[in-house]
Amino acid sequence: xxxxKIVMAGAGNVATHIAPAISFSGIGEVVQVYSWHIESxxxxxxxxPGAKAVNAPAEIADDADIYxxxxxxxxxxxxxxxxxxxxxxxLHTSGSVGxxxxxxxxxxxxxxxxxxxxxxxxxxxxxxxxxxxxGSSAAVEDQxxxxxxxxxxxxxxxxxxxxxxxHISAVFACNFTNHLWSIAEELLxxxxxxxxxxxxxxVETLRKAFVNSPSASQTGPAARGDRRVIDGHLELLDGNxxxxxxxxxxxxxxxxxxx
Amino acid sequence: xxxxKIVMAGAGNVATHIAPAISFSGIGEVVQVYSWHIESxxxxxxxxPGAKAVNAPAEIADDADIYxxxxxxxxxxxxxxxxxxxxxxxLHTSGSVGxxxxxxxxxxxxxxxxxxxxxxxxxxxxxxxxxxxxGSSAAVEDQxxxxxxxxxxxxxxxxxxxxxxxHISAVFACNFTNHLWSIAEELLxxxxxxxxxxxxxxVETLRKAFVNSPSASQTGPAARGDRRVIDGHLELLDGNxxxxxxxxxxxxxxxxxxx
Numbered sequence: 001x002x003x004x005k006i007v008m009a010g011a012g013n014v015a016t017h018i019a020p021a022i023s024f025s026g027i028g029e030v031v032q033v034y035s036w037h038i039e040s041x042x043x044x045x046x047x048x049p050g051a052k053a054v055n056a057p058a059e060i061a062d063d064a065d066i067y068x069x070x071x072x073x074x075x076x077x078x079x080x081x082x083x084x085x086x087x088x089x090x091l092h093t094s095g096s097v098g099x100x101x102x103x104x105x106x107x108x109x110x111x112x113x114x115x116x117x118x119x120x121x122x123x124x125x126x127x128x129x130x131x132x133x134x135g136s137s138a139a140v141e142d143q144x145x146x147x148x149x150x151x152x153x154x155x156x157x158x159x160x161x162x163x164x165x166x167h168i169s170a171v172f173a174c175n176f177t178n179h180l181w182s183i184a185e186e187l188l189x190x191x192x193x194x195x196x197x198x199x200x201x202x203v204e205t206l207r208k209a210f211v212n213s214p215s216a217s218q219t220g221p222a223a224r225g226d227r228r229v230i231d232g233h234l235e236l237l238d239g240n241x242x243x244x245x246x247x248x249x250x251x252x253x254x255x256x257x258x259x
Numbered sequence: 260x261x262x263x264k265i266v267m268a269g270a271g272n273v274a275t276h277i278a279p280a281i282s283f284s285g286i287g288e289v290v291q292v293y294s295w296h297i298e299s300x301x302x303x304x305x306x307x308p309g310a311k312a313v314n315a316p317a318e319i320a321d322d323a324d325i326y327x328x329x330x331x332x333x334x335x336x337x338x339x340x341x342x343x344x345x346x347x348x349x350l351h352t353s354g355s356v357g358x359x360x361x362x363x364x365x366x367x368x369x370x371x372x373x374x375x376x377x378x379x380x381x382x383x384x385x386x387x388x389x390x391x392x393x394g395s396s397a398a399v400e401d402q403x404x405x406x407x408x409x410x411x412x413x414x415x416x417x418x419x420x421x422x423x424x425x426h427i428s429a430v431f432a433c434n435f436t437n438h439l440w441s442i443a444e445e446l447l448x449x450x451x452x453x454x455x456x457x458x459x460x461x462v463e464t465l466r467k468a469f470v471n472s473p474s475a476s477q478t479g480p481a482a483r484g485d486r487r488v489i490d491g492h493l494e495l496l497d498g499n500x501x502x503x504x505x506x507x508x509x510x511x512x513x514x515x516x517x518x
Contacts, residue, residue: 096488116459117467117478124463130456154456162450168492168504173443173457174464175479176507177436182473182514184432191421197389197413198432199469200375204383205433206465208376210458214441219376220434229355233427240510245427247506248435251499255441 004028004065004089004147008051009079011040013118014093015070020047021126027150032061034082057082064088066147067105068112073097080105089143095167098160099134110135110144113163114152115170127151132158132166183241215255222252263324263348263406266291267310268338270299272377273352274329279306280385286409291320293341316341323347325406326364327371332356339364348402354426357419358393369394369403372422373411374429386410391417391425442500474514481511 006028008019015033022028030051035041041053054060062084069079070093083090083105090102091112102109111134118124131152135141141157148155158166181202185195208217221229230249237245265287267278274292281287289310294300300312313319321343328338329352342349342364349361350371361368370393377383390411394400400416407414417425440461444454467476480488489508496504 115456117463119467122463124459129459156452156456162452164491165446165450165495166452166456168495169443169446170457170460171479171492171504172439172446172500174460175477175481175511176439176503177461178464178468178473178477178479179481179507179511179514180431180435180439181468182477184428185473187424187428187431191424193415193421193425195472196469197374197415197425198429200383200388201429201433202436202465204376204381205437206461208378209437209440210455213454214437214444218434218437218441220430222434222438232423233430236424236427240506240513241431243506244435244510245431247499247502248438251503252434252438254499255438 005061005063006030006066006068007032007034007061007064007083008044008068008070009034009060009083010070011035011037011044012070012072013120014114015068016044016047016120017118017124017126018070018093018114019044019051019068021151023048023051025127025151027147028066031064032059034060034079060084062086066091069093069102076101089140089147091144095132095163099136103136108136108140108143110140111158111163112144112148113158115166117174127153130154130156132156132163134159134163180244183244187241218252220252222249225253263287264320264322265289265325265327266293266320266323266342267303267327267329268293268319268342269329270294270296270303271329271331272379273373274327275303275306275379276377276383276385277329277352277373278303278310278327280410282307282310284386284410286406287325290323291318293319293338319343321345325350328352328361335360348399348406350403354391354422358395362395367395367399367402369399370417370422371403371407372417374425376433386412389413389415391415391422393418393422439503442503446500477511479511481508484512 008015008030011033019030023030030048032052032054033041033045034054036055038055041055045051045053066089067083068091071079073094076097085105090105090109093112095113099111113132114129116129131148133144135144145155267274267289270292278289282289289307291311291313292300292304293313297314300314304310304312325348326342327350330338332353335356344364349364349368352371354372358370372391373388375388390407392403394403404414
């Protein structure tokens, strides 16, 4: 595959970031964007020189080298049934769907999962995103890596179980973390202080976590085993906030104040 | 106070950042650094043109306009007993000690609390740090604000109770968050993946939280009410990790998936 021809199936957040990046990096030529919503397909195709928008299965190119599926998990099966079955490489970008979902299309299929949260309208450097790949055979995985490595700086192997555990890690590191920020925002709001007062502290906490590792960077009352401060804080909290404060403090203390 | 003369009492992390910043910004002239550990005092004084290091109470200047105390909470009382009692302004930088700790020194005293985590050897732009102040009278608080505003970009009033609630917010937003990152690090380590694979995701999550507010940015299985994914994740966890996953998911769902 010198410069593979690619059909991008899907025009959502992930597709909107990776399809133009694939074309502009030169690792592939996105010839079509396929989506049921022709408006979305047109909007994405407009960002990719030479790409055409299509919304009917019959119009999908039957001479592509790679069919790249990036739709919501629930929609993968429908897209699979719409694609032509050929000796091409079929990939999906989902972290939680097994690669077997593509097994009926070809002998060459796999997963192409970028670990990042994408939003339309927010520019991101795709090259900095870690990519996790799995292929239907060692040779196929090599093809996927060869294709991806010209764009993504870091490409890792990850099977279904590893992707699942990675997802759990991301839930802790991002979704739960964001919820704690919401709680902090609410606590500050009650004192008429903007969440933004925590920004320098948060940026520095994140920086330290990556310089030293989070477990080595743990600070605060629980890390010091300071029961007096912990009890004083618990007195001012109730409901879920109190339960969360208690459980996380106990967990920090149980891990020797080291996270 | 055109350009107040300042005695910096303490040579720890906070003092090491704010004393040079005070001198270089021109808001004050740090004439002495006082610390029991003469080596620390010498090291900090060396960073401030014209500042002298002292470690004996008798050597502390009795003609300063401001005595700025930045030592560990437990050491404040000892430093107070060592300082000359004069008609000067006495300030401490602690978030958790009341300003009354300084009441025996003068009628003019207060709190000068920068909300940031400082580490020696890590450069920080002090101007971006929010400063929380409280004065023994309205006139004194005005003096503190006038002095501080030439260096700190944002100066807020905060009494003891507000500082305590701010500290609780920071525990949620930074200490607990860091603990969740430690858990993610440990989960990834079991699959031989570096914590660094989460960096782009974390940086983007933090960025979104400040663009839209964290409560508006909540994503993930609990925010979608996706019990199937949540149960699948819980099966792979145990101990504190499982309890934390459960409680935080419930809390996200209870807040309508909005943090």
